[in-house]
Amino acid sequence: MSSQPVYDVIVVGSGAAGGIACHVLATKGLKVLCLEAGRRIVSARDFHTHMYPYDWAYRGQGKPGEYGKLPQGMGWKIKEWTDHLYTIPEEDPYALAPGAKFTWTRMRVLGGRTNCWGRGCDRFGPLDFKAKSLQDGWGEDWPISYEEVAPYYDAVEQFIGVAGSPEDVYNTPSGKHLLPPFNPRCGEWLIKKGAEKLGIKVLPKPLAVLSKPYHGRPECHYCGGCNWGCEVAARYGSVDSVFPHLEGRPNFTLKTNAAVHTVLMDHETGKARGVTYIDAENKQEYEVYGKAVVLAASMVESIRILFNSRNREYPNGLANSSGTLGRYLTEHVAFNDLEGFFPQLAGRPTTNDDGPGESSLYIPRYNYGHKDKKKYLRGWRFDFYTGCGMGPGPGASMAGFGSAYKKKIKELYPAAFSIGGYGEGLAFDWNYVEIDPDGLRDRLGIPQVRFHTNAEYPQAFAIQAEMYAQMEEIMKASGAEIFPYKKVAPYPLGSVTHEAGGARMGDDPKTSVVDKWNRSHDVKNIIVADAACFVTHPEKQITHTLMTLAYRACDHLADDFRQGNV
């Protein structure tokens, strides 16, 4: 042990939270070891964005059944473009309690899920951090306010590069130093006009995609392949935007293929003294030592590590004296899109509608003050997609066959739209994850989790019903034809990869796992820096906020080091 280095901080994970943690801690001069469970990837080699379906043996879809039965929301992710990046659930399964559903997207490679993330970067608003006291009395407030977090949103935006508009709407604050927003497509203008007739604002969508060269990275070249990666780093991902700047520094070490198993404790001081990891190549277990441990392995993985670190003092999981570890899991209320077409755009010449890969506009939350009138709580946002895509579009779902059918497909191809929404997900203690009591282990032999999660709660159905109705109203006001659709049950937690909670933040150690600086109440030198710390899950996308909280937590940790408090 004495011959091994003792790092200042061991960062577990290299994705959205881990990448930011490494950036903040290493550039502040701390001696950092980053452990990534997956292998190293290189964008130019591992991303295949400029490939058409017919460039692949199975047109991008894989052999029939090759990826097993994918849970809700994962089918579009795992394709021939990307199947080497994702963990296929059936190849390395996780457990579900009877009746429970959870979609767990794992990307065990350097950069984690920032390699193929959605890139939406809206900030949480003042009401989102204080939903209980400022909205409706339900649930818990965060122990921090928007004003406390705002400077770190600025810092993250300036680091990663975000295109958008400085325009604020109520409870939807914007950064004031964003890159220019992207131009909307035809259908997006039609939706904007339709929504505005109803008094609903439509804003440029803040995206972590570069509309101008930034920090040595080129601007977007509008190929639209972002869901498969980005060879040129025009969208933020930690593989290209963090590690090339850190590797080579004497105070930064990156170790890949190192799957952290447990946090090691010093039983005299009651502090963490390092971690154990399994080398994914030789399957041996190793110890490494640090003065602080930042868990940024993803919501589920960070919780799993804490549970697997249970010991004499913490028989129910490390940092779990509250008994709330793994509980209050939450996710957006998500469900099927409405689809159809704009008669105004039918038969127009084809255009290249790829743009920055995402839509340029979106509808931020606009429903406020409905308290006591409806059964649902909080609000929703809508995102929409329009124009010519890499598929036949709305005409294909028409009845019939033959030449007339084929002509209809061509006519409606440039007129396509889909619209979908995210509603605020509520955090219940009965939505939880634990270590599988039946002893399931992952492919490295580490005890695996079992989910007890159910997205089908009454408030979710209530907000969903309101969202369906609102989407119909907006699309009708835009002049669109909506195809008949089935109303489905809200999708399982995890199905839009926005899972959060399980080590929630709070001032009271009896009801929360981490404090307002993301430090474990029980073990002050363990920081949970990813979305596990979330208290509420508003309709906004969560990655920007989790990166911002990781930035803030690590900034504070560096201060603690400077003052000798670690």
Next chain:
Amino acid sequence: MRRKDKTMQKPQIGRRRALKYFGLLGATAAGREFLEGWLPRGSATMASPAPAAGGLHQIQEIGPSPSPADTESPYVPRFFKPDEFRTVEVLTEMILPTDEKPGAKEAKVANYIDFVVYSASEFEPSLQKQWIDGLGLTNQLSDKQFGEPFLQLSPVQQEDLLTQMSVPEHDPNARHAGFPFYRLLKGMTLEAFFTSKVGLVDFLDYQGLAFLTSFPGCTHPEHQT
């Protein structure tokens, strides 16, 4: 479940793809200008990834490879027997016929379906049974109604039968024994056609996956005001 290792696939095809990706772009003046503005300067993304384990050298050694259904000429069906394959050709060309624009025939949809159904043996053999049973049922229906197997029918009779099989698509209360196979046939015909170059580029005129220096978005004032 073992999946293919992309690094082990036909390297010469990967090299061809890499040439398309960089070589062709660099071969034109506009492409060179684009590359100059687009490739990051002094960053570690493209030309000099960190560490030295990547880069253009690596790109040339790996990459996707297109389907044998698109590359083998002439294509010899791997799964369907000759009469079955001919039936698949006729049916897919009825779903998406050749008119002023190319259809299933030009896109070699039947070749691709044969290749996919053949490949289903590994993880989804039920797909093979669905096709064998569906083609058998089509002939049974044909024989019952017209006294001859499907391939012997006139185009009008073939159209008549396929229309009957498709009726529940228009009328949710209607039922037809051939409807599940009609949906399978239509679904896989659409997938095969619109993932082909003929369907996606020649027919739909898909213009994406491009290298643009700017994205104008909508350029029609009438959509915006």
